[in-house]
Amino acid sequence: MDLVKPAIGLIFWMTLSFGIVLFILGKFAWKPILKALKDREGSIQDALDTAKKTKLEMAALKADNEKLLNQARAERDLMLKEARDTKDAIIAEAKTKATAEANKLLKSAREAINTEKNAAISELKSQVAKLSVEVAEKILRHELANDDKQKQLMENLLKDVNLN
Amino acid sequence: MFKFPIKSIFLTLTLAFFIGMTAVFAEPETKKEGGEEKFNAGELIIDHISDSHDWHIAGDLHVPLPIILYVEGSGLKLFSSSNLEQGKAIYEGYTLRENHIVAVSADGKINEEATAKIWDISITKNTASILMIAFLMCWIFISVAKAYTRNKDMAPKGMQSLVEPLILFVRDDVAIPSIGEKKYAKYMPYLLTIFFFVLLTNLLGLIPFIPGGSNVTGNIAVTMTLAIFTFIITTISGNKHYWRHIIAMPGVPSWVLFLLTPIEILGVFLRPFVLMIRLFANILAGHIIALSFFCLIFIFAEMSKGVGYSVSIVSVAFTVFMGMLELLVAFLQAYVFTLLSAIYFGAAVEEAHHPPHADNEQQTIV
Numbered sequence: 001m002d003l004v005k006p007a008i009g010l011i012f013w014m015t016l017s018f019g020i021v022l023f024i025l026g027k028f029a030w031k032p033i034l035k036a037l038k039d040r041e042g043s044i045q046d047a048l049d050t051a052k053k054t055k056l057e058m059a060a061l062k063a064d065n066e067k068l069l070n071q072a073r074a075e076r077d078l079m080l081k082e083a084r085d086t087k088d089a090i091i092a093e094a095k096t097k098a099t100a101e102a103n104k105l106l107k108s109a110r111e112a113i114n115t116e117k118n119a120a121i122s123e124l125k126s127q128v129a130k131l132s133v134e135v136a137e138k139i140l141r142h143e144l145a146n147d148d149k150q151k152q153l154m155e156n157l158l159k160d161v162n163l164n
Numbered sequence: 165m166f167k168f169p170i171k172s173i174f175l176t177l178t179l180a181f182f183i184g185m186t187a188v189f190a191e192p193e194t195k196k197e198g199g200e201e202k203f204n205a206g207e208l209i210i211d212h213i214s215d216s217h218d219w220h221i222a223g224d225l226h227v228p229l230p231i232i233l234y235v236e237g238s239g240l241k242l243f244s245s246s247n248l249e250q251g252k253a254i255y256e257g258y259t260l261r262e263n264h265i266v267a268v269s270a271d272g273k274i275n276e277e278a279t280a281k282i283w284d285i286s287i288t289k290n291t292a293s294i295l296m297i298a299f300l301m302c303w304i305f306i307s308v309a310k311a312y313t314r315n316k317d318m319a320p321k322g323m324q325s326l327v328e329p330l331i332l333f334v335r336d337d338v339a340i341p342s343i344g345e346k347k348y349a350k351y352m353p354y355l356l357t358i359f360f361f362v363l364l365t366n367l368l369g370l371i372p373f374i375p376g377g378s379n380v381t382g383n384i385a386v387t388m389t390l391a392i393f394t395f396i397i398t399t400i401s402g403n404k405h406y407w408r409h410i411i412a413m414p415g416v417p418s419w420v421l422f423l424l425t426p427i428e429i430l431g432v433f434l435r436p437f438v439l440m441i442r443l444f445a446n447i448l449a450g451h452i453i454a455l456s457f458f459c460l461i462f463i464f465a466e467m468s469k470g471v472g473y474s475v476s477i478v479s480v481a482f483t484v485f486m487g488m489l490e491l492l493v494a495f496l497q498a499y500v501f502t503l504l505s506a507i508y509f510g511a512a513v514e515e516a517h518h519p520p521h522a523d524n525e526q527q528t529i530v
Binding site for chain 2: 004010025
């Protein structure tokens with residue numbers, strides 16, 4: 001059968017041309033193509049890796065920002081709290097000071113009043129004494145205006161005296 | 165940069181197929197007119213699937229091809245096949261008998277002694293097709309390679325985007341799984357060349373007229389050469405582990421080795437042999453079936469013209485179906501040839517310490 005009998009000429013040309021094609025393509029086509037494909041895959045991989053890394057960096061940055069923000073917030077709260085405390089302290093101090101001052105004033109006023117009162121009382125006392133003496137004088141003058149009365153008084157006084 | 169989308173290739177192939185039908189249709193009729201010979205389907209089919217010394221177009225139209233003979237004792241002889249007129253004429257004592265160059269004596273009888281001295285290395289139809297495919301491949305892939313270096317790190321376009329999936333397919337689905345990540349790179353040029361060579365010749369064989377019409381991968385000399393390439397590369401790459409498994413499979417009792425070793429040694433030669441037969445038989449069978457459907461038309465037409473016409477509708481439908489099937493087979497056989505070559509290379513370079521069942525798997529693929 002001719003069909004299953006390989007022809008020598010065809011084998012010769014086939015070997016030659018296939019060998020040459022293999023050599024030429026291996027050197028000038030497959031090598032650059034496979035290299036380019038590999039390079040491209042590498043660059044795609046690189047790009048993907050970079051994107052991943054950037055994403056992670058972004059996330060880290062975001063977390064950092066969040067942290068900073070939280071820190072700032074906390075700081076602000078602290079500052080506000082401190083301010084409030086300071087305010088309260090100042091107010092409290094002012095209050096105490098004012099109370100003390102008021103007390104002091106009150107005390108001195110009370111003292112002044114006391115002094116005035118005492119002075120007034122002593123004045124009143126001396127006035128009263130003077131008036132009493134005058135009254136007594138007037139009464140005595142009136143009582144001892146006539147002799148009878150003087151005598152009667154003497155008698156009364158003498159009555160009380162016991163001559164032992 | 166030429167554009168060559170896959171759609172237009174498919175369209176061209178389909179179109180070529182239909183045009184080709186008309187060429188085959190036309191031919192037997194001219195034969196009939198010529199001398200009222202009876203239509204011989206077998207002869208027509210064999211004529212279409214065999215290699216020939218000139219390229220038949222239609223009717224009596226032939227493209228002459230150079231005939232190169234190396235004759236022991238008198239050196240190289242080179243002349244055009246048109247001088248032989250398909251064996252009807254004798255040129256310098258040579259003529260064609262059943263597609264073979266023979267030496268004839270003056271009285272027209274075949275000179276057996278002189279014929280035995282002829283080494284026929286003519287550029288036959290298949291050789292011309294192979295050379296054409298060789299040039300086509302160099303042109304396509306070198307221009308693609310240039311495109312890769314020019315458009316570095318860019319999306320492929322044009323021809324690049326057509327061949328890139330195939331190249332990646334051969335690399336990622338054939339070479340790497342069969343040979344392994346570490347060693348596949350060395351075999352990539354061969355695997356790619358063989359894949360595209362078989363694919364392109366298969367596709368070219370589907371085009372029934374010039375520049376197609378040749379039955380390259382359905383020719384045993386071609387598939388034999390390809391199988392021998394695979395065999396030589398496998399044998400050269402074979403490491404200690406590979407040969408040890410062939411000569412004395414480790415972990416097998418010695419009395420089994422008496423049986424196993426001859427089988428293994430036979431397997432070494434059987435694998436490329438089966439590789440050769442598979443591609444050859446698949447492509448040849450496809451061509452024979454497609455042609456047989458055409459011949460049915462003329463066989464029936466000889467009985468009656470009406471039957472011939474009605475059968476032709478069925479025949480064309482079947483041939484279109486066969487054409488589609490052949491298109492699938494063209495890809496499938498290119499893939500199978502490449503895959504099996506890759507598996508053989510993978511077995512040859514495989515290192516020791518692997519799961520024990522991996523061997524059995526490879527044994528079954530022959």
